[in-house]
Structure formats: C-alpha cells, structure tokens
Amino acid sequence: MHASVLSATLLGxxxxxxxxxxxxxxxxxxFTVVGLPDTTCRExxxxxxxxxxxxxxxxxTQRVTVNLAPSGLRKAGAGLDLAMAMGLLVxxxxxxxxxxxERAFLGEVGLDGxxxxxxxxxxxxxxxxxxxxxxxxxxAVEAGLVGRHRVRAVPTxxxxxGALTDRCPWPELPPAxxxxxxxxxxxxxxxxxxPAARFAxxxxxxxxxxxxxxxxxxxxxxxxxxxxxxxxxxxxxxxALEATCIHSAAGLPLPPGxxxxxxxxxxxxxxxxxxxxxxxxxxxxxxxxxxLAHRGLLFLDELGEFDPRVLDHLRQPLEDxxxxxxRAAAKVTFPxxxxxxxxxNPCPCGEGGPAGGCRCSVAAxxxxxxxxxxxxxxxxxLRVEVGRPDIADLLRSVTGEPSRAVxxxxxxxxLRAAARGVHANATLPSWRLDDDAPLDAVATRVLELAxxxxxxxxxxxxxxxxxxxxxxxxxxxxxxxxxxxxxxALALRAEPIFLAGRxx
Amino acid sequence: xxxxxxxxxxxxxxxxxxxTGDGGVGGDSPPRGDGGGFRRDCGGGGDGRGGGSExxxxxxxxxxAGGDSPSRGDGAGFRRDGGGGGDGSGGRAEGGGGGLPxxxxxxxxxxxxxxxxxxxxxxxxxxxxxxxxxxxxxxRGWGERQVREALGGGADRLVERWQRAARDIxxxxxxxxxxxxxxxxxxxGSPAYPSALADDVEPPAILFxxxxxxxxxxxxxxxxxxxxxTATGTSVALELGRDLSRAGVxxxxxxxxxxxxxxxxxxxxxxxxxxxxxAGSGLDVVYPRGQAALWQAVVDTGVLLSETPLGIRPERxxxxxxxxxxxxxxxxxxxxxxxxxxxxxxxxDEADRRGVDVLAVPGSVRNPAAAGTNGLLAEGRAPVTCADxxxxxxxxxxxxxxxxxxxxxxxxxxxxxxxxxxxxxAATLDQLLLRSxxxxxxxxxxxxxxxxxxxxxxxxxxxxxxxxxxx
Numbered sequence: 001m002h003a004s005v006l007s008a009t010l011l012g013x014x015x016x017x018x019x020x021x022x023x024x025x026x027x028x029x030x031f032t033v034v035g036l037p038d039t040t041c042r043e044x045x046x047x048x049x050x051x052x053x054x055x056x057x058x059x060x061t062q063r064v065t066v067n068l069a070p071s072g073l074r075k076a077g078a079g080l081d082l083a084m085a086m087g088l089l090v091x092x093x094x095x096x097x098x099x100x101x102e103r104a105f106l107g108e109v110g111l112d113g114x115x116x117x118x119x120x121x122x123x124x125x126x127x128x129x130x131x132x133x134x135x136x137x138x139x140a141v142e143a144g145l146v147g148r149h150r151v152r153a154v155p156t157x158x159x160x161x162g163a164l165t166d167r168c169p170w171p172e173l174p175p176a177x178x179x180x181x182x183x184x185x186x187x188x189x190x191x192x193x194x195p196a197a198r199f200a201x202x203x204x205x206x207x208x209x210x211x212x213x214x215x216x217x218x219x220x221x222x223x224x225x226x227x228x229x230x231x232x233x234x235x236x237x238x239x240a241l242e243a244t245c246i247h248s249a250a251g252l253p254l255p256p257g258x259x260x261x262x263x264x265x266x267x268x269x270x271x272x273x274x275x276x277x278x279x280x281x282x283x284x285x286x287x288x289x290x291x292l293a294h295r296g297l298l299f300l301d302e303l304g305e306f307d308p309r310v311l312d313h314l315r316q317p318l319e320d321x322x323x324x325x326x327r328a329a330a331k332v333t334f335p336x337x338x339x340x341x342x343x344x345n346p347c348p349c350g351e352g353g354p355a356g357g358c359r360c361s362v363a364a365x366x367x368x369x370x371x372x373x374x375x376x377x378x379x380x381x382l383r384v385e386v387g388r389p390d391i392a393d394l395l396r397s398v399t400g401e402p403s404r405a406v407x408x409x410x411x412x413x414x415l416r417a418a419a420r421g422v423h424a425n426a427t428l429p430s431w432r433l434d435d436d437a438p439l440d441a442v443a444t445r446v447l448e449l450a451x452x453x454x455x456x457x458x459x460x461x462x463x464x465x466x467x468x469x470x471x472x473x474x475x476x477x478x479x480x481x482x483x484x485x486x487x488x489a490l491a492l493r494a495e496p497i498f499l500a501g502r503x504x
Numbered sequence: 505x506x507x508x509x510x511x512x513x514x515x516x517x518x519x520x521x522x523x524t525g526d527g528g529v530g531g532d533s534p535p536r537g538d539g540g541g542f543r544r545d546c547g548g549g550g551d552g553r554g555g556g557s558e559x560x561x562x563x564x565x566x567x568x569a570g571g572d573s574p575s576r577g578d579g580a581g582f583r584r585d586g587g588g589g590g591d592g593s594g595g596r597a598e599g600g601g602g603g604l605p606x607x608x609x610x611x612x613x614x615x616x617x618x619x620x621x622x623x624x625x626x627x628x629x630x631x632x633x634x635x636x637x638x639x640x641x642x643x644r645g646w647g648e649r650q651v652r653e654a655l656g657g658g659a660d661r662l663v664e665r666w667q668r669a670a671r672d673i674x675x676x677x678x679x680x681x682x683x684x685x686x687x688x689x690x691x692x693g694s695p696a697y698p699s700a701l702a703d704d705v706e707p708p709a710i711l712f713x714x715x716x717x718x719x720x721x722x723x724x725x726x727x728x729x730x731x732x733x734t735a736t737g738t739s740v741a742l743e744l745g746r747d748l749s750r751a752g753v754x755x756x757x758x759x760x761x762x763x764x765x766x767x768x769x770x771x772x773x774x775x776x777x778x779x780x781x782x783a784g785s786g787l788d789v790v791y792p793r794g795q796a797a798l799w800q801a802v803v804d805t806g807v808l809l810s811e812t813p814l815g816i817r818p819e820r821x822x823x824x825x826x827x828x829x830x831x832x833x834x835x836x837x838x839x840x841x842x843x844x845x846x847x848x849x850x851x852x853d854e855a856d857r858r859g860v861d862v863l864a865v866p867g868s869v870r871n872p873a874a875a876g877t878n879g880l881l882a883e884g885r886a887p888v889t890c891a892d893x894x895x896x897x898x899x900x901x902x903x904x905x906x907x908x909x910x911x912x913x914x915x916x917x918x919x920x921x922x923x924x925x926x927x928x929x930a931a932t933l934d935q936l937l938l939r940s941x942x943x944x945x946x947x948x949x950x951x952x953x954x955x956x957x958x959x960x961x962x963x964x965x966x967x968x969x970x971x972x973x974x975x
Binding site for chain 2: 496
C-alpha cells in the first residue's frame with residue numbers, strides 16, 4: 001500500500017515543496033524515514049505514533065518506509081509530521097486516498113494528537129501550489145496572508161480525521177484580527193537641539209542612505225537612531241510579505257495582523273557572531289540579523305566594539321541587497337536590503353574630539369581606527385558627528401518637530417524617488433546620476449573644489465550626489481541640484497574623526 | 505689576549521644585524537633593525553664627524569677588555585672607516601689592530617635592562633666603560649658600599665639580570681651596528697660630546713647622534729606639548745617653529761606626534777636655523793613610526809640625538825629621561841598645549857631644575873588640552889602669543905619681522921558672521937546651526953567657502969577656525 005502527501009520544508013527563508021511518500025508492506029514491523037531528514041525530522045516517528053494512538057487511531061503493524069522527495073534536499077524541523085501522519089492514515093485505510101488529493105499538509109503533531117505551529121508557515125505555504133492547505137490553527141493567520149490557497153486550520157489530529165471522513169465539518173477559521181494601531185514608537189519630538197543630526201536622520205529615512213553617528217557617550221546617538229524607525233514609511237504590501245516571510249522562517253513572533261506593516265527594527269548586540277549577523281548555521285540555514293532587518297532598519301550600536309571581521313561580512317549585503325551563504329550542505333540566498341544605522345564613539349574612551357579630552361593612547365586610537373575597514377566606512381553616505389549638546393543650547397531649543405511631520409516629508413520624498421523608478425535615492429545607479437541628479441554651475445564648482453582640496457574622493461562623489469538629490473527632494477526642489485544641496489551633502493559626509501585625514 | 509677575528513668571521517646574523525628586519529623587543533634582545541631605509545640612507549652624514557671621538561676613546565681600556573670580555577667577537581679590532589662612506593655601504597668596519605673603542609662598551613652598558621641614566625653614570629664612575637662591561641659580565645665586584653648605593657634597591661637582582669643580559673650583547677656587534685647605521689657616539693667627557701650638555705646637572709653618559717651635532721651652538725628654544733592636541737595647537741606650533749627658525753633660533757623638540765612634530769615641521773618649512781630632535785628610542789627605531797619622514801628631514805638639516813642605544817624600543821621611562829635632555833639643551837622652553845597632567849609638564853620640571861625659563865601659550869578654558877598650559881600661566885610663567893614674545897624672552901628682541909599680511913580673501917558678511925559664532929573652539933554642525941540660527945544649506949555653503957579660503961579647517965565632523973593664513 002502506498003500514499004503520497006504534499007508538504008514543504010524550509011531552506012533558508014524559502015519554502016521547498018516536499019512529497020512525503022509512505023509505503024507499507026508485509027514484513028517485520030518497522031518504520032524508516034529516508035530522504036535526508038535531520039534529527040528532528042527523524043524523530044517524527046515517535047511523535048506521530050503517540051499522536052495516532054492518543055487520537056484513537058491505529059498504528060500500522062507492517063513494515064513502513066517514509067521517503068521525503070526530493071531525497072537530495074535536506075529536510076529540517078517537525079513541519080512534515082502531519083504529512084507523515086496523513087500518509088500513514090491513508091496506507092492503513094483510516095482516511096480515504098482522496099483526502100490527500102490536491103491538499104497539502106503542514107504541521108507538527110504533539111503526543112496528545114494536537115497540532116502545533118511550525119516556523120516559516122508563510123514561506124512554506126507560499127511555495128505550495130495545491131488549492132488547499134491544512135495547517136494547525138495557530139498558523140491560520142500566517143497561512144491566510146499568502147491568499148492563493150483555501151486554508152483549513154485544525155486544532156487536533158482527530159478533528160482533521162473527522163473532517164476528512166465527513167464525520168464532522170471543517171473547523172471554522174478564526175476571524176482575521178483587525179490590524180492593530182501602530183505601537184507607540186519613540187518620537188523625534190523628544191530630541192532637543194541637534195538639528196544637523198535630526199536632519200541627517202530625515203535624509204537617511206527619505207533616501208535610504210546608510211548613516212553613521214559618531215560622538216561621545218551621552219550625546220544621544222542611540223536615542224536618535226531609535227527614532228529613525230518611526231519616520232520610515234510603511235511597507236508596501238509586497239515588501240511586507242517579503243519581510244514577514246523572513247520573520248516567519250526565523251520563527252519570530254509576528255504582529256497580531258500577521259503581516260509586518262512597519263519596517264522591522266533590529267539592533268543586535270555588539271557581541272554578535274558572523275553567523276548571527278549574516279545567517280547560516282550548521283544545522284538549519286537560519287536568516288541572520290541583516291535579513292531580519294530586510295526592508296527595515298539595522299541598528300549597530302557601538303560599531304567600534306563589533307568584531308571587525310564580522311563587520312566586513314556586511315559588505316556584500318550592503319552592496320547587493322542579498323547575502324549568499326554557502327555551506328557544504330546547502331547554498332542559500334537570503335534577502336538583506338536594509339537601512340544601516342550605526343553609532344560609535346570617536347575613540348575607546350569616548351572623549352576623542354578636537355577639544356583633546358581623549359585619554360586614549362595613540363596606539364589605542366590607531367587600533368580603534370583599524371576596527372572599521374575603509375570599504376565599510378565608504379558605504380556610509382551619511383556620517384555625522386554628534387556632540388554633547390551645550391547646556392545653553394539644550395535650554396534654548398524648543399521641543400523638536402514630532403516624528404509625524406518628518407515622516408510626512410519622508411513619504412513625499414520617497415514618492416519623488418519612486419517617480420524615478422527606484423525605491424530610494426540611495427539605489428540610484430551611477431549612470432542615472434547625470435539625468436536624475438544634474439548639477440548647476442555653483443554645485444559643480446563646490447564639488448570641484450572639494451575634490452581638488454582632497455576633502456572628497458572620487459569614490460565619495462556618487463554618494464554625495466545621491467544624498468544631495470535626497471536633500472533636494474526633501475526641500476521639494478526640482479531641477480538641477482544647487483550649491484546648498486551639495487554643500488549640505490558634503491557636510492553630512494564628514495570622515496569620522498578617528499579616520500580624519502582620509503578624503504571622505 | 506685572544507686571537508683576533510676579522511668581522512667577516514663573525515656569525516652572519518651578528519654581522520648583518522643592522523640590515524635585518526624586525527627582531528625581538530626589549531633591551532636585552534640582540535641588535536635589530538626596524539626594516540626602514542632611514543638608518544642607512546643617512547649613514548654618510550654621521551661618518552666623518554663621529555670618527556674623531558671614537559678614535560680617541562678607542563685607546564682606553566681596549567686591552568683588558570679583550571681579555572675579560574665574555575662575549576663573542578671579543579678582541580676583534582675595529583676601526584672607524586674614516587673615509588666616510590666611500591664604499592657606499594655606509595661605514596663598514598675593517599678588521600685591524602687595536603680593541604673596540606670605549607663607546608662600544610658604553611653603548612652595551614646603556615643597552616642593559618633597567619640601565620637608566622643615573623645608574624649608567626654610577627657604573628661608569630667606577631671604571632672606564634670596558635672595565636665596567638667586564639664587571640657586568642663577570643657579575644663580581646659589586647660589593648662595595650658606594651657601588652650598591654648607586655645601583656639603588658634590589659642591586660643583587662639587578663647585577664644578576666645584567667650578567668644574564670650581557671651574554672646576549674656583543675660589544676663588537678653593537679659597534680658594528682653603530683658603524684652600519686652611520687651613527688655618531690660620544691661619551692661624556694669626550695671631545696665630540698656637545699658642550700651644551702656637558703655642564704648639565706644630569707648629563708647623558710653616552711649620546712648617539714645622526715646629522716650634524718655642531719649645529720647645537722646658537723640660541724635654542726624647546727617647543728613641547730601634548731600629542732593629543734587641537735588643530736589650533738598644531739597651527740600655533742607650526743607658526744612658532746617657523747618664525748623662530750626664521751629668526752635664527754633652533755627648535756628643540758621630542759619628535760612625538762602632535763605639537764612636537766608640528767613645531768619641527770614649522771622649523772623645516774622656514775629652512776633657516778637647523779632643527780634639533782631628541783628621540784626616546786634608539787636612533788634606528790623610528791618612534792612613532794609615522795614620523796619617519798620627519799626624522800629624516802631633521803637628520804638632513806639638523807641633528808637627531810638620543811641617549812638610547814640602537815635597536816632599543818622606547819620604554820615608558822625613556823620619555824621623561826628624554827625630556828630632561830630637551831630641557832638641558834634649551835635656553836627657553838615653550839609649552840604650546842598640555843593636559844593637566846601631561847608629559848610636557850615633566851619637561852617644565854626639568855627646565856625648572858636647570859633654571860631654564862618656561863613660557864606657555866594661553867588656551868581656551870574649555871580646552872582640556874590647554875589646561876596644563878593655562879595652569880603654567882597661573883603659576884606666573886610668561887605667556888607666548890607669537891614668536892616675538894619668545895625672542896624678547898631670549899633677549900634677542902624682535903627680529904624686526906612683521907608677520908606677512910593675511911592673504912586670505914575677506915569672508916563675505918554671511919561667512920564672517922558664521923566665523924564669529926564659530927569662535928576659537930571646534931564645533932560640530934549641530935552647534936553651529938544652533939548658534940547661527942541659519943538653515944543647514946546656507947550654512948554649509950558658508951562653511952564650504954570658509955574652508956576653501958583657509959579660514960576654517962574641518963577635522964572629522966568638527967570645524968575649527970584657523971588663526972593665520974598661509975605657511
């Protein structure tokens with residue numbers, strides 16, 4: 001007797017359809033799983049057996065072989081449990097063979113016969129082309145996000161068998177929850193003074209330019225960076241689905257509506273390992289922080305404390321928007337298009353500025369400067385020195401502009417970028433700069449002088465023009481870029497003080 | 505007397521020690537080079553001048569050294585290549601009659617671990633250098649009371665350490681290295697020893713030099729300050745070094761990064777009075793490494809001094825010792841920027857011990873790098889605002905030189921307003937925006953113009969006003 005049930009497994013953040021073939025024949029009773037299952041997957045035997053028995057179903061007394069096809073693909077996790085159970089029920093004739101036609105099954109079974117959610121339900125279901133999918137109730141919301149399938153959500157194995165044998169109706173889908181009001185985020189109104197840093201934040205949000213904040217402890221770098229998430233525009237439906245897929249695959253809790261509508265904000269600690277940052281892992285290919293921040297914000301606080309080798313892994317995703325993780329077992333491409341915001345002290349003691357309050361030795365400062373590779377620094381088009389606000393300035397300045405007002409300008413600027421056919425100005429290709437970011441005479445002169453004086457490198461020129469374009473977009477300016485736009489972009493691209501001397 | 509060996513028979517590692525790359529660290533390591541071309545390039549300069557002194561010293565004590573010295577290459581006779589680099593390889597030693605000069609043994613003694621200037625003086629007060637080296641090697645003869653007093657606490661352990669370290673130091677190799685590097689050596693009392701230091705309260709027992717020691721004649725001013733200086737400090741140092749040099753005053757400094765280096769750069773741009781550099785490390789160990797070009801320029805136009813033997817990396821205690829030489833060489837010490845407890849204040853103490861006047865450049869009360877100098881002013885030291893102040897203090901009067909007219913274009917009114925709110929403190933964009941109450945675009949345009957015209961320098965994300973144009 002033979003049965004074939006459709007399911008899916010995760011490879012990185014993508015689902016891959018898997019056909020679970022169950023074969024029962026006479027012979028010594030036994031149960032073998034073949035087709036590259038990992039340990040969790042192999043243990044399905046014991047879970048499924050207990051679940052069947054607890055649900056009052058029969059366990060075959062024959063020799064059973066389960067093959068997971070394609071057999072060359074590594075299968076991880078417990079998501080195939082339900083499909084195996086269904087295959088067994090078909091070969092033991094406890095459900096009719098038609099029950100598994102044009103249906104896919106996903107879910108982990110508990111020993112008591114209950115069905116449990118699986119990580120990555122969204123990408124898993126997205127990879128399936130059957131008209132109907134059966135998932136645990138806990139996955140119902142995620143499963144509904146794909147929208148192409150008829151979703152059957154069942155709480156237990158016995159309820160499922162009841163529905164498949166027409167003894168009872170399919171359980172009702174839980175009502176789709178209302179998208180909750182956006183959670184309160186820290187507001188820019190709390191930031192006093194620091195107009196340049198605020199503006200840099202706005203430019204970063206509007207143009208998708210990576211931002212490096214340098215300053216002594218207590219200058220408010222972290223406070224500023226955390227508020228950037230609040231001024232980013234909502235995700236488009238397609239972006240939301242991409243981001244949600246990744247979070248789902250990583251097994252992270254999703255918001256009540258199921259869909260990530262706001263850009264994700266990830267702030268890994270500076271002890272992060274390379275794998276935790278870019279993804280991978282020996283057992284299952286897990287997305288790293290750069291992928292979890294896809295379409296959102298990756299905030300690296302204390303950038304200087306990260307392992308330099310770990311930081312250099314960021315170069316590929318910053319360039320290509322994806323990270324290709326290659327292991328002996330598998331090669332996986334994770335999406336990783338994020339806005340990078342980093343904050344760091346100018347030197348180990350934090351006081352290094354031209355005022356000379358630094359207590360670090362020359363060697364310590366040089367070591368610190370070496371922690372950031374030049375190519376990585378080059379990826380930051382916005383580099384702003386954040387000083388501690390003078391007390392007088394702090395008292396004089398009124399409450400800052402609220403995030404809402406800034407977010408409106410950012411959304412406006414993004415529309416202008418979209419009119420150029422790019423998601424944000426940071427992704428404007430070089431060959432488009434002359435058309436999309438032309439320079440007027442003064443602007444050209446400013447750039448020429450800066451290049452001639454060694455304040456700007458040829459490498460930084462494209463970045464400055466893109467930032468200037470965003471500055472102009474925020475100001476609502478059309479036409480060629482003028483001197484003020486370019487000089488602002490130049491000023492917002494200061495070489496970090498510990499690297500000063502290099503052209504920006 | 506042991507049989508003579510020509511240098512060609514020395515182990516290759518020893519003979520070529522000066523030319524090999526980086527080696528071990530520390531005073532008791534075998535001689536080593538820093539891998540830079542610095543040493544050899546300047547070989548020619550030191551050759552001819554050094555010759556006389558070593559010839560004189562070579563006669564003393566060479567005989568008994570040959571008998572007792574435990575080290576390799578002992579008894580090998582070396583003579584300074586008087587031709588001064590005629591063979592292009594920078595003064596190779598030649599095998600010949602006679603022993604090593606006393607300077608070779610003095611250099612070895614100075615290379616022993618824990619051998620500070622005071623102990624070296626004490627050890628050399630007992631014997632001539634060769635005999636002292638033999639005493640170190642044997643580990644005997646340290647029992648007398650006055651000797652133990654001179655060595656200070658822990659004398660027994662020190663003598664033992666020295667004895668151990670001495671096994672790895674060969675006077676012949678040390679001398680070969682000195683010759684290879686083209687470095688001149690003078691011991692206290694020898695004719696080549698700079699007279700400016702000979703009468704000092706704590707003169708270095710041995711002095712190595714590259715360049716022309718005879719430039720240590722005219723008026724000399726030490727310009728010292730912190731390594732962690734502001735752009736203002738650097739530009740003041742540059743200016744002062746330049747103007748003093750133009751006025752014929754030699755600038756003495758320590759070649760550290762920051763103020764020291766800026767002062768020498770200024771002096772070098774003037775190209776008038778020769779610069780005098782005092783290093784804390786051996787003359788073939790450029791420290792800090794980034795200053796190699798400056799070292800070379802000082803050697804080419806002036807003189808570079810050190811009491812540290814070749815190959816010795818700068819240990820912490822060597823910098824205060826160097827500061828005393830700076831103070832001893834100077835007729836006047838000018839401190840440009842110093843933190844509250846900076847190393848420059850040590851130079852000030854040394855100057856005070858010698859009765860050398862100290863002047864200080866006033867700084868902003870908000871500038872921590874000026875806390876030390878402002879403290880000096882509070883103690884009643886004279887302030888320095890320009891080279892003329894220093895020249896007056898030297899009794900040279902104003903050189904009658906008027907500062908060159910500021911050739912920078914006058915800033916536009918808007919730019920001038922920004923310059924006014926910038927003041928003399930480095931400021932970030934944030935601070936400037938709040939103070940000027942202008943919008944970012946217009947303000948950055950002004951900044952751009954001010955930078956371009958030389959009124960403002962950008963240092964990372966900080967903007968600092970520049971006092972005077974052109975140099």
